[in-house]
Amino acid sequence: MESTIAAISTNNVGIGAINIIRVSGPEAINIVSKIFSNNKILTASTHTIHYGYIKEKEKIIDEVLVNLMRAPKSYTMEDVVEINCHGGFTTTNKILELLLVNGAELAEPGEFTKRAFLNGRINLLEAESVSDMLEAKTEAQSNMALSGLTGKTSMLIKALREKMVGLLANIEVNIDYPEYLDELQVTKESITPVLESIKRELENIIIESKNGQIIKNGIKIAIIGRPNVGKSSLLNTLLEEEKAIVTDISGTTRDIVEGSINYKSILLTFIDTAGIRETDDIVEKIGVEKSKKVMQEADITVLVLNNNESLTEEEKTLINIVDKQEGLIFINKIDLQKKIEELNVTTKVIKGSSIKNQGIEELKNNILEKFQIKDLSNKDLTYLSNTRQISLAKKALQSIDNVIQENKANVPVDMLAIDIKMAWEDLGKIIGEYYESELVDNIFERFCLGK
Ligand SMILES: Nc1nc2c(ncn2[C@@H]2O[C@H](COP(=O)(O)OP(=O)(O)OP(=O)(O)O)[C@@H](O)[C@H]2O)c(=O)[nH]1
Ligand SMILES: [Mg+2]
Numbered sequence: 001m002e003s004t005i006a007a008i009s010t011n012n013v014g015i016g017a018i019n020i021i022r023v024s025g026p027e028a029i030n031i032v033s034k035i036f037s038n039n040k041i042l043t044a045s046t047h048t049i050h051y052g053y054i055k056e057k058e059k060i061i062d063e064v065l066v067n068l069m070r071a072p073k074s075y076t077m078e079d080v081v082e083i084n085c086h087g088g089f090t091t092t093n094k095i096l097e098l099l100l101v102n103g104a105e106l107a108e109p110g111e112f113t114k115r116a117f118l119n120g121r122i123n124l125l126e127a128e129s130v131s132d133m134l135e136a137k138t139e140a141q142s143n144m145a146l147s148g149l150t151g152k153t154s155m156l157i158k159a160l161r162e163k164m165v166g167l168l169a170n171i172e173v174n175i176d177y178p179e180y181l182d183e184l185q186v187t188k189e190s191i192t193p194v195l196e197s198i199k200r201e202l203e204n205i206i207i208e209s210k211n212g213q214i215i216k217n218g219i220k221i222a223i224i225g226r227p228n229v230g231k232s233s234l235l236n237t238l239l240e241e242e243k244a245i246v247t248d249i250s251g252t253t254r255d256i257v258e259g260s261i262n263y264k265s266i267l268l269t270f271i272d273t274a275g276i277r278e279t280d281d282i283v284e285k286i287g288v289e290k291s292k293k294v295m296q297e298a299d300i301t302v303l304v305l306n307n308n309e310s311l312t313e314e315e316k317t318l319i320n321i322v323d324k325q326e327g328l329i330f331i332n333k334i335d336l337q338k339k340i341e342e343l344n345v346t347t348k349v350i351k352g353s354s355i356k357n358q359g360i361e362e363l364k365n366n367i368l369e370k371f372q373i374k375d376l377s378n379k380d381l382t383y384l385s386n387t388r389q390i391s392l393a394k395k396a397l398q399s400i401d402n403v404i405q406e407n408k409a410n411v412p413v414d415m416l417a418i419d420i421k422m423a424w425e426d427l428g429k430i431i432g433e434y435y436e437s438e439l440v441d442n443i444f445e446r447f448c449l450g451k
Contacts (some may be wrong), residue, residue: 004028005107005115006099008092009082009450016087021095022450023104024112025153028079034102035095037065041081046070050266054085054095061098062091076112077119110447114440117432124432124443125154128386131447133215138323140215140265144381152382154431160201167194171417186413195404198423200396209390212383215373218260218267220297220429221367224291227251227275229306230332233354235259235272236362244272254287256294263364266373271298277314300370301327302363306334307351323347328366334358384430388443392426399423 010016023032033042038052048068054061067082071083074080085095102108110131117127129148136142147153148305170186221232227250233258235244251274258271271294274287295301305315322329323345323438326370331340335353343349348366352359384390403419428434 002026003105004031005111006031006096006104007107007112007156007450008096009112015089018084018304019087019092020450021083021085021092022107022112023081023083023099024074024078024107024115025104026079028081028104029070031102032066032081032083033106035098036064036083038066041066041068044068046073054083054098055361056094057100061094062086072119072121076115077121081342085108091142102129107450108184109449110444110451113447113451114444115153117440119443123154124153124390124435124440125157125430126151126187126441127432128389128451129153131443132385134448134451136267138215138267143217144212144383144385145379146380147427150386152380153384154381156205157427157430160198160205161424161427163194163198164420167191167198168417168420168424171414171420173359175414188407188410188413190357191413191416192404192407195400195407197236199400199404202393202400205384206390206393209384209393211373212381212385213390214266215381215383216352216385217368219270219300219371220269220271220298221397222274222291222294222301223270223304224276224295224301224318225304226306226312226318227277229275229304229309230277230302230354232257232272232315234302234304234332235270237354237357238270239361244419250277251279251281251284254283256260259305262413266368268364268367276318285374299449300367301325302367303327303329305329305340307331307338307340309334309339311341313426319343319345327368328363328370330359330363389430392430394424396423399426 003025003026003325006021006023008019009022010019029041033039035054037051037055038050041050044050044062046069050066050068052064052066053065054064061424062085065084067084069080071078083095085092113127113130116122117124119214125147129145132145133142133149136145149202153323174186223235225231228248231255232244232246236242236246239259241259243259245252253272256273258270260267260268273294274284275293276288276291279285279288300321303318305311319329325346329345329349331349331351332354334351335356350359350362350366352363384393399419399422403416425434
C-alpha cells in the first residue's frame with residue numbers, strides 16, 4: 001500500500017468539542033510534520049501525544065494534539081497520525097485541505113478499515129462488525145457487533161474449519177501414503193460421526209443467525225384493517241408520538257406512515273396503512289393497494305378490528321389471510337360496547353384500546369414471542385447477521401449434506417474431499433480467507449468516511 005490517506009474521522013456536521021483527522025500510510029508522519037509546529041513527531045516513539053500548532057506557512061490555523069502510532073501497532077498496521085483539533089467545521093476542513101496539498105490522498109469511505117483487513121489486522125467478519133457497530137441503534141445490535149469485532153463470531157467459523165481440515169488431512173494421508181493405511185484408514189464409518197457433527201453445528205449457526213438478523217434489521221410490522229378501526233391511533237400509542245393523523249372520518253390515512261421503537265432491545269418498525277375497502281376515490285385506491293403491498297413485505301401483520309362493530313365481509317377475508325399467515329389480531333375499542341362476533345381463529349387475538357392504552361404491552365410482547373425473542377440482556381449474542389455471511393454458511397451446509405449423501409451411497413472416501421474442501425472454502429470466505437477484490441470494495445464502500 002503506497003499511498004498515504006487522510007480523512008476527518010469524527011462526525012463533522014455540527015459543532016463539537018474536538019474533531020479528529022486521521023492520516024495513514026508510509027508518509028503520514030512526514031506529511032503532518034510539514035504543517036505541524038512541533039517537529040519532535042519525526043523522531044518520537046510510537047503511541048505518544050504531541051502538542052503544537054497547525055500552520056499554513058506562518059499563519060496559525062489551530063492549536064492541536066497529535067497522536068502518533070507507528071506501524072505495525074496501529075488501526076491500519078501502517079504509520080497513523082491523528083490530529084485532534086478544535087471542533088469547528090471550517091478549521092477541520094482547512095487542516096484536511098493542508099494535508100491533501102502536502103501529499104496525502106483523500107481516503108475513500110471505509111478505507112482505513114479496508115487497510116486494516118488487507119494488512120491482516122482484522123478479518124472480513126470483524127471488519128463488517130465495525131460497520132455494524134457504527135450503525136447500531138440498540139444495545140443488542142452493538143453487543144452483537146462487539147462479538148463480531150472481538151473475534152468471538154469468527155471463532156465459531158474457525159473451529160468448524162479446523163474440523164474440516166482434520167478430516168481432509170486424514171483423507172489426504174490415505175491417498176498419498178497408502179502404506180499407513182493400517183494405522184490411519186479413513187473409512188465410510190469413521191468419517192460419518194465427524195460429518196454429522198459438522199452438519200449439526202452448521203445448522204445451529206444458521207438457525208441462530210435468524211436471531212442475528214432480527215437483532216440487526218429489527219421487525220417490520222404492518223398495521224392493517226378496515227377504515228376507522230383505529231390503526232393510526234394504535235400507531236401513535238405504540239410510538240408514544242402523534243405521528244399519524246387521526247380523525248373519525250373513514251379513509252383518513254392515504255399514505256404509509258411509519259415509525260420505530262426500541263422494545264426490549266429489538267427495533268420494532270410499525271407501518272400504518274390506509275384502511276382497506278372497496279373505493280372509487282382514486283387517491284384512496286392507491287393507498288389501499290399500497291396497504292396490501294406493505295402486508296406482503298412486512299415480517300408480521302397486525303390486523304386491527306373494531307370491538308364496537310359487526311364484521312364486514314371484507315374483514316372476514318382479511319381475518320382468514322392473517323390467520324393463515326399467523327399474524328396477530330388486535331380488537332380495538334374495547335372501551336366501547338361489544339358488537340363484534342366471536343372469532344374462530346387459531347392465531348393470537350389481543351383485546352385493547354389504543355386511546356386508553358390497553359393491550360399495548362401485550363401486543364408488543366406477542367410480536368417478540370412470534371419471533372421467539374425473549375430476554376436478550378444476558379444472552380451471548382454471537383450470531384452471524386448479514387446476508388453475505390449467512391448465505392455462505394448455507395452453501396457450506398449444502399456441500400456437507402452432499403458429502404453425507406455420497407458417503408451413504410458408498411462413494412470412495414477420497415472422492416468426498418472435493419465437497420469438503422468446497423465447504424471449507426465457503427466458510428473461509430465468511431472471514432475473508434478467500435475474497436475477490438470486487439467484493440471487498442463493495443463491503444467497504446458502505447462505510448462512512450474516515451473509518
Ligand atoms: N373509543 C375509542 N375510540 C378509538 C379508539 N382508537 C381509535 N378511536 C377513534 O376511532 C377513530 C378512527 O381512528 P383512526 O386511528 O384514525 O382510524 P384508522 O383505522 O387509522 O382509520 P383510516 O386511516 O381511515 O383507515 C378516531 O376518532 C379515534 O379517536 C379506541 O380504542 N377507543
Ligand atoms: Mg389511519
